[in-house]
Amino acid sequence: MKIKTNKSNYDDLLIKLFEASVRYSKFSNISVQNLEDLNLDYFESDLEKYYLMDMAGMAIWSDGQIENEEIYFLHKLAENLKINADFVTESIKNTDTFITKYKDQIPYFKYSNPVKHFYDQTTQSVITLISRNKNRLLKEIIESKELMLLLAYSTRRDLSEKEKKKVKKQLLDICKTIPSLTIFLLPGGSLLLPILIKFIPTLLPSAFNENMDNE
Structure with a gap:
């Protein structure tokens, strides 16, 4: 994908999805x-x-x-x-x-761009799943003190690679407890995590988001 002379926004997006995935980042130390x-x-x-x-x-x-x-x-x-x-x-x-x-x-x-179609369809599916499980998901996130702490840090600074891996791991652990979200545990499901992370701020209490608003 990186070889393309003219990469579209969706080409860049797909690259970022792969690079942000747990399976990829696990081996990211291989240069x-x-x-x-x-x-x-x-x-x-x-x-x-x-x-x-x-x-x-x-x-x-x-x-x-x-x-x-x-x-x-x-x-x-x-x-x-x-x-x-x-x-x-x-x-x-x-x-x-x-x-x-x-x-x-x-x-x-x-569709003119299959990558765009894939992302749009996947995003919509994830939004639907989050909407249906938002109360349970919010409860699980709040009960995970380390995850909440890392999310709070992320509103003020960039997380380190180690911290990002912890966030992903703990989110996957939470998905295990919610049957509808086990899609994230399927082969390739970890590619959806960046989409889930993107919508987490909307689930959190408004007081938690004050740091983001200030930024």
């Missing part, structure tokens, strides 16, 4: 600056490698066009995975052909 430094040896099955290539191609297609730098990226990825370059060309062609042909029949592809 990989370019594709050549990425260890992909654990991909042993050809099907796994082909799947990864197709997923990378679909991510690049999200804005409906592919740039030379993106094509180069896909070919370098294939080279690292020891995949024939012809597969990359075929994958790009098939992805574009399929989506162009069937986008009017598949709701997901009817």
Whole structure:
């Protein structure tokens, strides 16, 4: 995603969602600056490698066009995975052909920016869940003294990486106690946490938000 020359607001948003996720930040101490430094040896099955290539191609297609730098990226990825370059060309062609042909029949592809659609739909789902569980969620947050303390700190300064991880962990612990919010515990559910955190201030008592108002 970072390779794109012109990134939309939703491209940046998706990048931030991944970077803010628990699963990503858990390994954020691993410093990989370019594709050549990425260890992909654990991909042993050809099907796994082909799947990864197709997923990378679909991510690049999200804005409906592919740039030379993106094509180069896909070919370098294939080279690292020891995949024939012809597969990359075929994958790009098939992805574009399929989506162009069937986008009017598949709701997901009817939108000009699938990333925007994903985020809008996900945000609405999270808002609905929060609204339905706001009383229980507020009670659980207030009872978690350390979480409340960290949230209070966040109104006056930026939290450290360690503190951010604590907030995420404790929010996930709270979600475990509320059946409707177990969506956050599913694979990939941690990507929704930034959306949940965004709406937490509206749940808290007005007295708590005075620091935010002053800021």
